[in-house]
Amino acid sequence: MIATGVIVEYNPFHNGHLYHIQQARKKTAANIVIAVMSGHFLQRGEPALLNKWQRTRMALSNGADIVVELPYPFATGQAKDFAFGGISLLQALNxxxxxxxxxxxxxxxxxxxxxxxxxxxxxxxxxxxxxxxNGSSYPQALNNAYQIISKKYNLSLLDLSQPNNILGYHYYEQIQKHQFDIQACTIQRIAAGYHELINAETQTIASATGIRKALFETHNLASIEGFMPPASFEILKEHKNYANWENLYPLLRYTLLRTIPQQLTAYVDITEGIEFLFHKAAKQAETFAQFMQIVKSKRYTWTRIQRMLTHIFMGYTKQQQQEVSMPSYIRILGMTSDGQKYLSENKKKLKLPLISRVGKTTDPLLALDIRATDLYMLATGGGEPGLDFKTPPIRL
Amino acid sequence: MIATGVIVEYNPFHNGHLYHIQQARKKTAANIVIAVMSGHFLQRGEPALLNKWQRTRMALSNGADIVVELPYPFATGQAKDFAFGGISLLQALNxxxxxxxxxxxxxxxxxxxxxxxxxxxxxxxxxxxxxxxNGSSYPQALNNAYQIISKKYNLSLLDLSQPNNILGYHYYEQIQKHQFDIQACTIQRIAAGYHELINAETQTIASATGIRKALFETHNLASIEGFMPPASFEILKEHKNYANWENLYPLLRYTLLRTIPQQLTAYVDITEGIEFLFHKAAKQAETFAQFMQIVKSKRYTWTRIQRMLTHIFMGYTKQQQQEVSMPSYIRILGMTSDGQKYLSENKKKLKLPLISRVGKTTDPLLALDIRATDLYMLATGGGEPGLDFKTPPIRL
Structure with a gap:
């Protein structure tokens, strides 16, 4: 059996994702599609709309055969770490x-x-x-440098102002850099740009960002239906408590007020004095929206600030970061019967231990994913701590 | 003007406290009664029923002329630290x-x-x-040692199984040890024992513990009225959201789940492996009552456990503790006109700086009291952060 991999968030799963899976299967003549999916916290530094098992169900209902979890440090890391974690797991899965x-x-x-x-x-x-x-954000500066090089040497380079090109570039780079034995393959995105709003009359593919915007701003589920596969839309409809930063804010605020600003620098990515601004903003802001109004600046992208806040919320320290520099297991969130067949066939060839049931563990990486679930559930009222121990892989 | 001092919590202010103030004034022929009162967290390791300004109003309405705050580390410390902080402040106030x-x-x-x-x-x-x-708690062991000495040398010693005798002993000891220039004076407590329930037919003095029990268990305000001076009862009646550990528990639970057990030992009083028990209990317990059922043991008194939890809730670390070993200011929470006269008269003789309005500060002790207010307010829904900066002393 041939397997191809995709690295995803499915927040939520929409028609574009369906197209992606279908094309991946077709282009690579794969029997099996394996999705490495982020858990409860995402690359833009925010909680997932639905929990990881709900999103796994969406994926399995729409063509994925196996869903494995991208551990917290990679799921919430910079593009290169996100790419490294994802590719490493696909490689480990053959x-x-x-x-x-x-x-x-x-x-x-x-x-x-x-x-x-x-x-x-x-x-x-x-x-x-x-x-x-001179005050540019890092992505701006990077893009600027590319433009200069491209002109100077008359090269036809990728448009790296496009978010999916950037991520793709990092996948390619990680494969080369670590000499992973895996083929890169890209699929042209169609229709909606990353940040575009939904226009139900002209499109049937919208970005996940656009869908989330519609969910939280117009609260109109019906307007979204056309952009999602029916099986995915049903799951979205069924679980009405969509998580966002406002759910996490009371706990984040408490933590910021409880901690001396200087101590905040113990957390991943917190540098350069932003800890004082966070502390001050927590005193004033009653909502997350107000908080971001106070702390946003030209110096930091919105995403970078949200990632810092995610790490504070999670209590993810620089010290812990050093212990979790690469994936140490393959955590199965769900599989179809075909997926299970593939895993049985490949059992002895997998390059990392397979975890389908979580038991007592001393792996600091797994402990982080368990913590992420516990805190996500506490903050969103989604369930009691310990769900990682109690939830078997989704079977479809 | 002659001033006498009392060291109190007023949680809430009842007839026994009124009697205490009246007797203190009489026995010492004082013009002025100064109450050093704990802020939002108390010696038994729990949040105060009402906030410190509400309790200040109770005190001023019933005979106290000045109320100053006993800073957090002393208010929530062991008896000897509680005594040291209280006596130090009274001494500083002449x-x-x-x-x-x-x-x-x-x-x-x-x-x-x-x-x-x-x-x-x-x-x-x-x-x-x-x-x-051999497994005794420290208070048990202490009391046992006293019994042995008392018998062996045929001494008539204090009954140190009585909570107010213990506290009194520590006041006396601190005065001797630090050679404070202040006279000790004791008043016989009448009627209700510390832990006694209210019996409205036979008593008009009940313990604060008994009153709190009635408030939280029978929710019958009327049953309490007879045990409190009218001015105090009115304030209690007016503010219906009485704080207790259940209010704080969601935030405490989040913090425990967010922190690796080993890291919990950074907080004051956490030793000997109890951090693992706390972490486990937080996973299981949905309420504070359930939490305490899991963690209580013969080895630790209930109070000692609650104090540890208070320090975790507050983020009060052993490192911070080293910076706040003695009172560094006199924080006025409220005063009568007589109280104000006394302070004007004594202005130049006070042994610590007087703070009636809190401004920007670098004093780590004051920062702790500000934090205690902020977190108490967040957890109990009592108000926004920064009340210490915005609330002038209560004037009566």
């Missing part, structure tokens, strides 16, 4: 390829860009340092 | 005496006991070590 959506759509562009950037690495780093010194 | 209630009622017994225990200190320590090794 996937022959990884398929990612991109605005670009042609793998050759990723190759050209990777080689060019490697060749001019030093020049790029200097340009980035200069831009960030 | 009180000529401190009056405390006791079951004993005669100061000479405190003197005799202090001298006897000092003379046989080594023997007592050995006996205590032996008892705690």
């Amino acid at each position: 996937c022959s390829s990884v398929c990612f959506g991109s605005e670009e759509g042609e793998l050759s562009s990723f190759k050209t860009t990777y080689n060019a950037l490697k060749a001019h690495e030093e020049e790029i780093q200097t340009t980035i340092r200069l831009s960030t010194k | 009180c000529s005496s401190v009056c405390f209630g006791s079951e004993e009622g005669e100061l000479s017994s405190f003197k005799t006991t202090y001298n006897a225990l000092k003379a046989h200190e080594e023997e007592i320590q050995t006996t205590i070590r032996l008892s705690t090794k």
Whole structure:
């Protein structure tokens, strides 16, 4: 059996994701699609709309055969860590390829860009340092450096202002850098851009961001129905308590007020004095929206701030980070019968231990995922602590 | 003007407290009664029923002229630290005496006991070590040692199984140990024992513990009325959201689940492996009552466990504790016009800076009291953070 992999959040699963899985299967002639999916906290530094088992069910109902969890440090890390975690797990699962959506759509562009950037690495780093010194955010500075190199050497590079191109670039880079034995494959994204709003009359594919916006702002489930596969929409409809930062804010606020600003620097990504701003904002802001109004700045992207807050919420310290630098297990969240067949066949060839039932553990990485579930559940009223021990893999 | 001092919690202010103030004034011929009162967290390791300004109003309405705050580390410390903080502040305020209630009622017994225990200190320590090794709690072991010494040397010692005698003993001891220039004075407690329930037909004095029990268990305010001065009862009636550990538990639980057990030992009083029990109990217990059922043991008194939990709730670390070993200011919570006159007269003789309005501060002790207010308010829904900056002293 041939397996291809996708690295996903499914927040929530929509028509674009369905297309992605179908194309991945087709392009790679795979029998099996394995989704490495983030758990309860996501790359933009926010809680998932629905819990990981609900999102696993969405994935299995729509073409994925196996869903494994991308552990917390990778799921909430920078693009390169996110990519490293995801590819490592697919490699450990013996996937022959990884398929990612991109605005670009042609793998050759990723190759050209990777080689060019490697060749001019030093020049790029200097340009980035200069831009960030002048107040640009890191992504802005990076993009700026690319533009300069592209012009100077007359190269046709990837448009790295596009979010899926960036992520794709990092997948490609990680494969090269660690010499992973896995083929990259990209699928042209169709229709909705990342941040686009839904226009139900002209599109049937909308971005997950657009869908979440519609859920929280217009509270109109019906307006979303056309953009999601029926099986996914049913699950969304069934679970009405969609989690967001406002649910977490009372606990985050308590933690910020309970901690001396200086102590906040113990948490991952907290640097450069932002801890004082966080402390001050927690005193004033009664909601997360108010909090972000106070702390947002040109210096930090919204995502970067949210990631810092996620790490504080989670109590994820720099010290803990050092113990969890690579995936140490394959945590099965769910599988179809085909998925199970694949796992049985590959049992002895898997490069990491398989966990389908969580028992007592001393693995600090697994402990983090258990903690993420517990705190997510506490904050959102979604269930009691310990669900990771009690929930068997979803079977479909 | 002559001032006498009392060290109190007023949780809530009842007829016994009124009697205490009246007797203190009479016995010492004082013009002024100064109450050093705990803030939002108390010596038994629990939040105060009403906030510190509400309790200040109770005190001023019933004979106290000045109310100053006993800072968090002393208010929630062991008896000796509680006593040290209280006496230090009264001394700084130029009180000529401190009056405390006791079951004993005669100061000479405190003197005799202090001298006897000092003379046989080594023997007592050995006996205590032996008892705690055999599984006794520290208070039990202490009391046991006293009994042995008392018999052996035929001494008539204080009954140190009585809670107010113990506290009184510590006041006396701190005065001697630090050679404070302040007279001890004790007032015989009448009627209700510390833990007694209210019996409205036979008594008009009930213990604060008894009153709180009636408030939380029978929810019958009327049954309490007879045991409180009218001005105090009115304030109790007015503020219906009485705080208790159940209010704090969701935040405590979140913190326990967010923290690796080993990290909990950073907090004051956490030792000997109880951190693992706390972590486990937080996973299971949905209420504070359930939590205490799981963690209570013969080894630790209920109070000691609650104190540890208070420190975790507050984020009060052993490192912070080292910075706040003695009172560094006199924080005025409220005063009558007589009280104000006394402070004006004594302005230049006060031994610590007077704070009536809290501004920006770098004093770590004051920062703790501000934090205690913020977290108490967040947990009980009592108000927004920063009330310490916004609330002027209560004037009556």
